[in-house]
Amino acid sequence: MKQDNILTVEHLEMQFGGIKALNDVNFEIKRGSISALIGPNGAGKTTVFNCLTGFYKATGGAITLFANGKQTRVGKVLGEPFQSSDYVNPAAFASRLRYKMFGGSHLVNRSGLARTFQNIRLFKEMSVVENLLVAQHMQVNRNLLAGIFNTPGYRKAESRALERAFYWLEVMDLVDHANKLAGSMSYGQQRRLEIARSMCTNPELICLDEPAAGLNPAETHALSSMIRVLQKEHNATVLLIEHDMGMVMDISEHIVVLDHGEVIARGGPDDIKSNPKVIAAYLGAEDDEEVTL
Numbered sequence: 680m681k682q683d684n685i686l687t688v689e690h691l692e693m694q695f696g697g698i699k700a701l702n703d704v705n706f707e708i709k710r711g712s713i714s715a716l717i718g719p720n721g722a723g724k725t726t727v728f729n730c731l732t733g734f735y736k737a738t739g740g741a742i743t744l745f746a747n748g749k750q751t752r753v754g755k756v757l758g759e760p761f762q763s764s765d766y767v768n769p770a771a772f773a774s775r776l777r778y779k780m781f782g783g784s785h786l787v788n789r790s791g792l793a794r795t796f797q798n799i800r801l802f803k804e805m806s807v808v809e810n811l812l813v814a815q816h817m818q819v820n821r822n823l824l825a826g827i828f829n830t831p832g833y834r835k836a837e838s839r840a841l842e843r844a845f846y847w848l849e850v851m852d853l854v855d856h857a858n859k860l861a862g863s864m865s866y867g868q869q870r871r872l873e874i875a876r877s878m879c880t881n882p883e884l885i886c887l888d889e890p891a892a893g894l895n896p897a898e899t900h901a902l903s904s905m906i907r908v909l910q911k912e913h914n915a916t917v918l919l920i921e922h923d924m925g926m927v928m929d930i931s932e933h934i935v936v937l938d939h940g941e942v943i944a945r946g947g948p949d950d951i952k953s954n955p956k957v958i959a960a961y962l963g964a965e966d967d968e969e970v971t972l
């Protein structure tokens with residue numbers, strides 16, 4: 680039976696020395712939905728993303744992904760400490776040891792979760808299409824001998840990677856820029872390329888960190904349409920962090936609001952807009968944060 684939720688976050692905690700960035704964060708993301716994680720600056724949104732994607736190892740709680748036909752506990756694939764029961768259970772010991780040695784955020788990605796970054800992280804000196812080919816290195820045939828002898832299997836894998844790259848360039852309206860240097864494109868195009876790159880890894884859940892930051896209203900509108908296409912035509916579940924409240928309220932079905940590392944509200948756009956705790960959190964936000972709910 681397919682789980683209704685693609686992601687569950689239970690009692691998530693993240694501590695940096697004396698700073699508790701996340702405290703008992705709980706939410707779930709419905710499969711096939713577009714959801715948003717919002718909150719004032721410093722609320723802990725990016726820290727949640729970093730925990731979900733395995734860039735940070737959460738200091739408490741559980742994150743479970745139900746994608747690619749299986750259940751993945753993010754903490755487990757990042758490598759958990761040994762438990763005393765492992766010493767009487769060789770299989771559990773071996774599994775824990777394997778993840779300690781070879782685990783990491785790449786396994787979270789392989790389990791069906793991809794992300795983009797708040798600060799664009801492309802290979803700016805490489806071409807647009809090369810950026811998309813690099814993203815697929817886990818899926819293509821990486822056998823050294825196959826590469827040296829240019830075997831039919833190797834060539835087939837290479838051409839499949841190229842096809843996939845052009846497929847996502849088409850979806851994100853970037854085909855005409857395929858051979859340009861990534862760094863030479865406009866900011867909006869680079870943001871779309873980041874999304875295309877993430878989609879090349881075949882995720883079921885894509886986490887977008889401030890995808891509309893630095894975009895003008897027309898670009899933001901175009902981006903919202905593309906995000907809807909990912910959801911409707913490519914079965915992607917989308918979770919975004921965004922400060923542009925117009926965009927959030929327009930495309931999100933479900934919104935989770937964080938403040939000072941805690942979830943203060945969850946619900947649909949209309950509930951969130953009129954929630955007094957959310958309004959108070961934003962009214963207490965810094966003056967330079969322009970927010971209209």
Ligand SMILES: Nc1ncnc2c1ncn2[C@@H]1O[C@H](COP(=O)(O)OP(=O)(O)OP(=O)(O)O)[C@@H](O)[C@H]1O
Nearest residue numbers: 695698700718719720721722723724725726727797
């Ligand atoms: N690597 C780190 N080391 C120490 N403190 C950190 C680290 N990462 C985040 N923090 C702290 O955790 C808190 C939450 O930060 P985070 O970047 O997650 O907030 P945010 O909601 O994404 O903010 P913004 O909207 O400004 O991007 C902040 O107090 C921040 O200083």
